[in-house]
Amino acid sequence: MMAEMGFRRFSDMIGQMQMLDKTEMVTHWKARGLDFSRLFHKPDAPEGVAIWNSEEQNHPIHDVLDRRLIAKAQAALSRGASVKIEEVIKNTDRSAGAMLSGAVAKRYGHAGLPDDTITVSLTGTGGQSFGAWLAAGVTFDLVGEANDYVGKGLSGGRLIVRPPPESGIVPEESIIVGNTVLYGAISGECYFRGIAGERFAVRNSGATAIVEGAGDHCCEYMTGGIVVVLGRTGRNFAAGMSGGIAYVLDDDDTFETRCNMSMVELEPVLEEDDLLERSYHLGGDLEHPGFVDVMSDLTRFDALRLRRLVTLHARYTGSTRAAEILQNWSDYLPKFRKVMPIEYRRALAELEAREEEAPRLAVAGE
Secondary structure, three states: OHHHHHHOOHHHOOOHHHHHHHHHHHHHHHHHOOOOOOOOOOOOOOOOOOOOOOOOOOOOOHHHHHHHHHHHHHHHHHHOOOOOEEEEOOOOOOOOOOHHHHHEEEEEEEEEOOOOOOOEEEEEEOOOOOOOOOOOOOEEEEEEEOOOOOOOEEEEEEEEEEEHHHOOHHHHHOOEEEOOOOOOEEEEEEEOEEOOOOOOOOEEEEEEEOOOOHHHHHHHOOEEEEEEEEOOOEEEEEEEOEEEEEEEEEOOOOOOHEEEEOOOOEOOOOOHHHHHHOOOOOOOOOOOOHHHHEEEEOOOOOOHHHHHHHHHHHHHOOOHHHHHHHHHHHHHHEEEEEEEHHHHHHHHHHHHHHHHHHHHHHHHHH
């Protein structure tokens, strides 16, 4: 058939619209009144201009930031050694960290590396999707700001974004990351010294994030993870939020008017007995395994969890806002509101009940 039409290769047939048999379609009664002339028009291509994809496009993929990061992280990638990298980033460096994380996943799988195995200190402006799919064991510490989709698909890594000390801005009143941050994140940590744009933590399903303010639709469609907002939010907070927990500082007692209450309830954050903290031998050591065990229980210990996260935020970003809250903890704690999805609370309670019942069933079976 190809030979009958005068073609030797499939590629020779691409773009040859004049060879199509259009009669049956054009004369069909359903096509009555339709004009297909533009659809089947074959543009006049000058001699030597290809009408099919036969020329290699020039993609600057070989010179992107991630190539340099991968080259400098070879000790970590090959044998798990700790490395520290310093680089400058520009807003044209998009999806920074994605290729590096791919290299980590290729060698170590989803489990990745131990915390801070690859620590990357960056200065400048992160382009779209800064820290996308960042793998466990990779820390990006950016002094500057970042565009939209920061931490998209975050997969265990740690993201820190803070303004330069010499910038002169007031972080808790200034945008530091753009819109749709943490879209679809599954695990990891984020610390942003400043305000996020709209749809912060949309579809977050497991990451922990601290920010000092957020625009409209924060925690939209969130299904898991923890979000802490140390300042004012926009409207429609928690729309479609079916899982996870948020803690919001409600300085002026107006947060409820901006929260979408269709699927969540607001609760106070109650201070736990100091004896509980001592019983875990925490002693203020945030890295103590006992503290991590406490944090894993999403139904209790809100104040301990919240204080730990604010403390880490102050440590990683130098936030004066966090420092002030910690210094006046007893005054600020009553101002926090816990945003809890109703069905999520029910599911956690049922899971806890089953876990408590299991040992008793095992004993009875003996």
